[in-house]
Amino acid sequence: MEESYKSIKIEGKTPNSRVIYLYLNRPSQRNALSREFFTEFPKALSSLDQNPNVNVIVLSGTGDHFCSGIDLKTLSSVTDHSTSTDSGRFSEKFRRDIRFLQDAVTAIERCRKPVIASIRGACIGGGVDIVTACDIRFCSKDAFFSVKEVDLAITADLGTLQRLPAIVGYGNAMELALTGRRFWGLEAKELGLVSRVFGSSYELDQGVRLVAEGIAEKSPLAVTGTKAVLLRSRELTVEQGLDYVATWNSGMLLSDDLKEAMSSNIQKRKPVFAKL
Known part of the structure; x- marks a missing residue:
């Protein structure tokens, strides 16, 4: 939590809260993704994942924008062919560079915390x-x-073409990816890309805070398990998914969190769960 980053920043806004805010932090470049981002972002997520005082991570951007995409300097450095005259070796290195960039985004899914x-x-x-x-x-x-x-003149290669169809549907994803057109918050909600649209930045901040704090108060075992099972189920049939969650709960369900949830419900009080 104390480490200093160039492209991102981490903040806790409320004392004793288990919600942490992770910001893309290049506002003068509309938070374009620098080379440093692809090293710092997965490192920060891993640190927050291992921090027992963190239950939920809110990802946002400083300034007026979330992210304007990959920095063109970063893109140029990855595609620079001038240092190699061997196209085969350049292509092999280029593939490794793309996988490196992809890994930084996939770190969000690797993080156990929502x-x-x-x-x-x-x-x-x-x-x-x-x-x-x-x-x-x-x-x-x-x-x-x-x-x-x-x-x-790029085929999107950091995860959109793999993840967006499951979120908005194959046909919608194809249309958005082939046209590159701009669409706004209300259409994003209609497509299913976002769950809620807020009228202003202030309302967005307040709404996100309430949802994040609500999740942070739940059993961390149940929350991390729900994320893990949902992500895994994308690759499984229904029957395989049922078997997976049965195996998961056989190892995790009989916890002190279950006892606390049951006793707090009987006693009509707010549950208090141990850190994970």
Whole structure:
């Protein structure tokens, strides 16, 4: 929590809260993703994942925008062919570089704690890659989105094409990815990309805080288990998913959290769960 980062920042807003805010922090560049981001972001998520005082992570951007996509300097450094005359070796290195960038986004799913995206302003290209990996997405009415890579002569490669169809449907994902068109908060809600749209940035902040604090008060074993099982179930048949959750609960269900939930319900009081 004390480590200093160049491209992101971490804040706790309320004393004793188990909600932590992780910000993309390049406001003068509309939070474009620098090379440092792809190293710092997974490192920060891993640290928060292992921190027993953190139950929920809210991911947002400083300034007026969530993320304007990958920084063109970062893109240029990855695609620079000048240091190699061997196209085969360059292509092999290029593939490793893409996998490195992909891994930073997938770190959101690797994190056991739920990650809530709070989106205002621009969410373009790499920003869409990031939010589609998040567990819950909220936005302000003036937020706008674009799967922009096709306009840069790129096939989106950091996760949007893999995750977006499951969120908005195959046909909608195909249309958004092929046109690269801009769409706004209310349409994002209609498509299912976000769960709620708020009228202003202030209302967004307050709404996200209430949801995050509510989740943070629940059993951390139940919350992390729910995330893990839902993510795993994307790859399984219903029967395989049922078997997976049965195996999961056989190891996790009979916990002190279950006892506390039951006793607090009987005693009509708020449950208090141990840290994870």
